[in-house]
Amino acid sequence: MEFFYRELRRQHRVLMEGDEPAGGAWNFDAENREAFGKDGPDPLRSPPRRFPPDATTRQVLALVEDHFAKHPGALHDFDWPVTPTDAELALDDFLTHRLAEFGRWQDAMWTNEPWLFHSRLSAALNLKLLNPRRVIAAAEKAFRSGRVPLPAAEGFIRQILGWREYVRGIYWRHMPGYIGRNALGAQHALPDFYWTGETDMACLRDAIGQTWRYGYAHHIQRLMVTGLFALLWGAHPRRVHEWYLAAYVDAVEWVELPNTLGMSQYADGGLMASKPYIASGKYIQRMSNYCAGCRYDPAQRAGPRACPFTTLYWDFLLRHEALLAKNPRTVMQVRNAVRLTPSQRREITDHAARLRAAIPAAT
Amino acid sequence: MATRMKFHPQTRPRHLVLVLGDQLNQDSAAFDGFDPACDAVWMAEVAKESTHVWSHKARIAMFLSAMRHFHDTLHSQGVTVHYRPLNDVTNRGSFGGELTATTGRLRPQRLIWVEPGDWRVQTDLESTARALGVAFEVRPDRHFLCSREAFTRHARGESNCGWSSSTASCDASIAC
Numbered sequence: 001m002e003f004f005y006r007e008l009r010r011q012h013r014v015l016m017e018g019d020e021p022a023g024g025a026w027n028f029d030a031e032n033r034e035a036f037g038k039d040g041p042d043p044l045r046s047p048p049r050r051f052p053p054d055a056t057t058r059q060v061l062a063l064v065e066d067h068f069a070k071h072p073g074a075l076h077d078f079d080w081p082v083t084p085t086d087a088e089l090a091l092d093d094f095l096t097h098r099l100a101e102f103g104r105w106q107d108a109m110w111t112n113e114p115w116l117f118h119s120r121l122s123a124a125l126n127l128k129l130l131n132p133r134r135v136i137a138a139a140e141k142a143f144r145s146g147r148v149p150l151p152a153a154e155g156f157i158r159q160i161l162g163w164r165e166y167v168r169g170i171y172w173r174h175m176p177g178y179i180g181r182n183a184l185g186a187q188h189a190l191p192d193f194y195w196t197g198e199t200d201m202a203c204l205r206d207a208i209g210q211t212w213r214y215g216y217a218h219h220i221q222r223l224m225v226t227g228l229f230a231l232l233w234g235a236h237p238r239r240v241h242e243w244y245l246a247a248y249v250d251a252v253e254w255v256e257l258p259n260t261l262g263m264s265q266y267a268d269g270g271l272m273a274s275k276p277y278i279a280s281g282k283y284i285q286r287m288s289n290y291c292a293g294c295r296y297d298p299a300q301r302a303g304p305r306a307c308p309f310t311t312l313y314w315d316f317l318l319r320h321e322a323l324l325a326k327n328p329r330t331v332m333q334v335r336n337a338v339r340l341t342p343s344q345r346r347e348i349t350d351h352a353a354r355l356r357a358a359i360p361a362a363t
Numbered sequence: 364m365a366t367r368m369k370f371h372p373q374t375r376p377r378h379l380v381l382v383l384g385d386q387l388n389q390d391s392a393a394f395d396g397f398d399p400a401c402d403a404v405w406m407a408e409v410a411k412e413s414t415h416v417w418s419h420k421a422r423i424a425m426f427l428s429a430m431r432h433f434h435d436t437l438h439s440q441g442v443t444v445h446y447r448p449l450n451d452v453t454n455r456g457s458f459g460g461e462l463t464a465t466t467g468r469l470r471p472q473r474l475i476w477v478e479p480g481d482w483r484v485q486t487d488l489e490s491t492a493r494a495l496g497v498a499f500e501v502r503p504d505r506h507f508l509c510s511r512e513a514f515t516r517h518a519r520g521e522s523n524c525g526w527s528s529s530t531a532s533c534d535a536s537i538a539c
Contacts, residue, residue, distance in 0.1 A: 004517055008508060053428075056435070060428040063450055064420050067410070073419035080421075082428040083436075084388075126480075127429050128388035128506050161508065168507055169514030175482040215421035246416040249425040252385045252480040 002026070004169075005162030012133075014161060015140055015154060022143075027158070028151035032103040035287050040110050041117075048115050049093035050079040051086045072195060072246070073212045080123055080215075080249060087124035091135060094119040095142050103152035107220045109288035111202070114210040118218045119156070122250035125164075132160050159219075167258040170272060179241070179257060183269030184276075184320065186234040189361035194226070194243055199359075201308060202294035203284050204229060215249035222248075223277060225284065227264030231276065232312035234319075237267035239362070275329040278316055281307030302351040308359075315352035318345060378402040379445075379471035381462070381488065384412070384426040385480045387433040392502040393477045399442050403469070406430055407461040408449035415483075445469070458484065459491040466495050474499040478511070 006026055009015060015022040053061060061075050081087040098117040105117045124130045136157050143153035171178065193199040197208040207221040217226065222244070230240045237260070244260045245251045262272025281298025285291040291298055296307040301314050317324065317337035324334040340348070380393050382404055408430065413423045427449065434446050447454055447461050455461050466474070474492050478501060479485045485501075492499040503510055509517070 004509075007517065012508060056431050057424070057428040060424050060431060064424045064427065067449060068413060068418075068420055068423055071413070071418060071420050071423070073421050075420050075424060078421055078424055080425055082425065083432045123425055127385050127426065128391070129429060131388065131390070131506065132508060165507055165509045165514075169509060169511065169518070171482075172511045173515060173518060176486075179482075212419070215419045215425070242416045246418045246422070249419070249422045251422060253482070254480045 001162060001166045004166050005158060008161050008165065012136075012161070014136055014157060015143070015150075023150045023154070026154075028103065028154050031151040032155050033107040034104050035108050036105070036110055036289070038289075040289060041105070041108075041113060046097045048098070048120055049090060051081045051090070052079055057082060073215060077214055080120075081129065084129045087121070087129040090121060090124060091119075091130060091138060094121060095138055095148075099139060099142055099156060100148040100152055103149070103155035106155060107224075107287055109203070109207075109218075109220060109225070109284070109290065111206050111289055111293060114214055114216060114218070116218060120216075125160070126250045126252050126255060132164065136161055164255065167262075167272070168254050170258045170262065171254040174268075174271070178261070178268065179238070181261060181268045182237050183267050184234070184265075184323075186231075186236055186265070186267070188234045188236065188356070190230065190235045190239045190243055191233065192360045192362045194230075195362055200295050201229075203288065203290035206290060211247050215247065217248070220287065222259075223264055224279065224287070227260070228277065228279060228283075229309065229312070231265050231278065232309065232316045233356075234316075235265075237261045237265045240265055275327050276320075276324070278313060278330075278333065279309075280313040281309035284309065302347040306351060308355050311348060311351050311355060314340075314348045318348065374401075376401060376403040376443075376469055376471045378473050378475050379466070379469060380404045381474060381476035382406050382433070383476070383479055383484065384408075384430050386477055386504075387429055388506055389436070390505070391477050392505050393475055395502070397442075399440070403443040403445060403471070404437055405445045405462070405465055406434060407447040407454075407458060407465075409447075409454065409457050409461060410449065411457040412484075457487070459487050462488065462491050463495060466497055472498065475502065476500075477502045478504045 006021075009021065009026070010019075057078070061078060065075060081090045098119065101117045102119070108116065110116065121130060121135065125132060125135065139148075139153050139156050142148045143150055191199075193204065194208060197205055197212055199205050199208075203225045207217050207225040211217045211226075227240075241257055241260045245253060245256050248256070258268075258272050262268040264277065266273060266276040280301075281291065281296070285298045291307075294307075295305070297305045298307040298310050300306040301310045314337065317334055321334055321337060324330040378397070378401075380397060380402060382393060386393065408427055412426075434444050437444050445465055447465075455464060474497055476488060476499070479488065489499070489501075
């Protein structure tokens with residue numbers, strides 16, 4: 001994807017200075033991806049612009065409540081832009097109030113903060129209410145006029161010009177076989193709490209709760225909370241795909257499937273991602289305040305207070321030791337698993353089995 | 364798009380342009396050469412697209428509301444839109460069913476649509492059009508900066524990830 005992205009940058013003259021990338025580098029992620037301090041995101045920042053339902057949307061909301069009464073999710077907070085005019089206003093709101101901080105906080109999470117510094121433009125883009133060229137040009141202009149730092153503009157543009165175009169290419173190049181891939185042989189049902197939000201794990205409760213309230217979770221919640229848990233759990237990738245396609249207002253299969261099955265679940269065996277994105281509960285602890293309000297401890301891998309992410313992370317390393325040892329990007333992680341004593345291994349495996357028995361499956 | 368008087372809805376259209384819920388851009392290739400005097404648009408709200416996975420109510424509402432607003436915009440420009448609402452009692456519930464019904468009634472000379480965002484939908488539309496024996500044309504989706512063909516060239520290690528003149532052109536040559 002990195003070379004694909006550079007090619008598009010050159011070809012469309014995006015953030016370029018002659019033949020060189022603006023700022024002398026293609027990627028500024030070293031300056032992005034901070035976590036919030038103990039006080040969390042600035043409480044005085046502007047909330048995202050809302051688009052309250054007009055008469056047409058109100059009719060649709062009533063129709064959906066009537067025709068799809070048993071479907072999951074709520075409608076009372078529906079405030080997405082549904083016209084090109086409103087999508088343009090949403091873009092302007094993001095550029096003015098959030099883009100400058102987007103890069104810095106793009107991987108951070110905070111309880112009851114569904115939007116943070118994210119753009120909220122994915123649904124408008126995927127329904128084609130917004131043209132990606134317009135979004136990219138506006139973000140570049142914000143940088144050129146000195147309103148936002150380069151790492152923020154570049155990080156955002158990479159999502160649209162790089163990843164979004166790349167996943168579409170992957171989808172059409174590899175369908176229809178792609179949807180059936182299951183490189184890790186994952187066979188478990190998705191836990192039922194994905195559909196109800198009822199779990200004691202604070203991060204999952206928050207990410208899934210806001211998903212069913214708004215039809216939205218931001219990138220890192222999707223990848224490193226709901227996606228990570230499903231990967232560690234060993235959920236069948238087809239079930240995970242169906243959940244993501246159902247749950248999000250921006251979900252169209254060309255974009256949802258490679259992100260879920262490839263990027264998040266590694267079911268395509270490394271076509272999208274160079275390694276399985278696995279982490280213990282400590283990653284979530286570092287990037288959020290979720291663990292402070294949770295009954296589980298991400299530092300413990302077995303026992304009643306053990307964080308299920310941590311238990312299942314170690315269990316995953318043990319289950320896929322051979323595969324992970326062959327990948328230079330995961331060899332360090334697996335080395336820690338190799339050092340475990342037989343009794344430590346048994347402790348992890350037993351606790352993982354108890355979790356699988358205790359958490360009900362979706363029907 | 365020109366804003367001429369729309370033709371009588373019962374007249375046999377030259378082109379019936381299919382617009383799906385994730386194709387709500389008027390600069391789409393679907394509208395290249397569109398003539399409101401002899402072409403028409405088809406849109407359908409079908410339950411299958413909300414139930415083939417157990418969709419969030421807000422996801423369904425997002426698509427339906429944006430589709431209805433798009434319909435209103437086209438209508439205000441004098442475009443004939445054959446639009447099937449979800450709550451129409453005769454709604455057949457799937458793209459295939461609805462397209463078969465509309466095509467049988469209007470007998471357009473040609474169906475036109477832009478590459479859908481879902482392999483299943485593309486297959487459905489193509490097999491429906493073939494079963495009906497109606498000419499159809501699938502145009503590239505210019506919303507994206509990299510065409511499918513250009514991506515394939517990239518994946519094979521060839522460079523130039525963009526639109527060649529051949530992929531960007533479309534057939535607007537059929538006379539009215």
